[in-house]
Amino acid sequence: MCVVLRIVFTSLAILVLCAAPTQSTEASTLETGWARLKEPGTVAIMRHAIAPGTGDPGDFRIGDCSTQRNLDERGREQARRIGAAVRASGAKIDRILSSQWCRCVETAKLLEVGTVEQLASLNSFFEDRSTESAQTEALRVFLNGLSDDETVLLVTHQVNITALTGVFPASGEVVLFRMGADGTPTVLERIRTGS
Numbered sequence: 001m002c003v004v005l006r007i008v009f010t011s012l013a014i015l016v017l018c019a020a021p022t023q024s025t026e027a028s029t030l031e032t033g034w035a036r037l038k039e040p041g042t043v044a045i046m047r048h049a050i051a052p053g054t055g056d057p058g059d060f061r062i063g064d065c066s067t068q069r070n071l072d073e074r075g076r077e078q079a080r081r082i083g084a085a086v087r088a089s090g091a092k093i094d095r096i097l098s099s100q101w102c103r104c105v106e107t108a109k110l111l112e113v114g115t116v117e118q119l120a121s122l123n124s125f126f127e128d129r130s131t132e133s134a135q136t137e138a139l140r141v142f143l144n145g146l147s148d149d150e151t152v153l154l155v156t157h158q159v160n161i162t163a164l165t166g167v168f169p170a171s172g173e174v175v176l177f178r179m180g181a182d183g184t185p186t187v188l189e190r191i192r193t194g195s
Contacts, residue, residue, distance in 0.1 A: 034089030
């Protein structure tokens with residue numbers, strides 16, 4: 001019996017020790033990531049916080065949240081945590097722009113890092129892929145028009161982020177990037193916050 005207990009306690013100690021670096025690594029990644037947001041020309045693009053399900057109902061209408069897939073309480077808390085991390089980092093957000101979808105607008109507002117503006121080129125094209133090229137190009141034009149000293153945070157959908165950067169983000173994940181002279185973004189950092 002003593003041998004079994006010793007094995008159990010040793011196994012638990014190993015599990016605790018293995019878990020500690022993960023938390024430390026995540027914290028340092030968050031700190032490093034938000035610090036990069038202070039660098040000139042860096043843009044942050046974020047997938048909306050947790051909103052259970054996929055896509056939207058068939059009767060979807062912009063501006064009518066009752067017809068959309070929305071954040072749940074975990075998503076609201078995730079957005080608040082991300083906003084707190086941005087504020088704690090000292091990064092100053094000059095503009096926060098959002099898709100017109102309710103889950104994105106709510107995420108952007110819950111971040112509490114500035115007044116939220118809506119930008120149609122950030123709207124999802126999940127249900128209608130025929131608009132992907134035009135929307136992504138409109139977003140590139142917008143981004144290329146930003147000055148290097150303007151810090152912008154965009155809140156949008158997975159499909160938009162993937163089309164622009166090639167990254168398939170998790171809910172609430174933030175991708176930091178810079179636009180190249182040729183209009184191609186270079187990904188600098190991915191900030192994952194968990195659920």
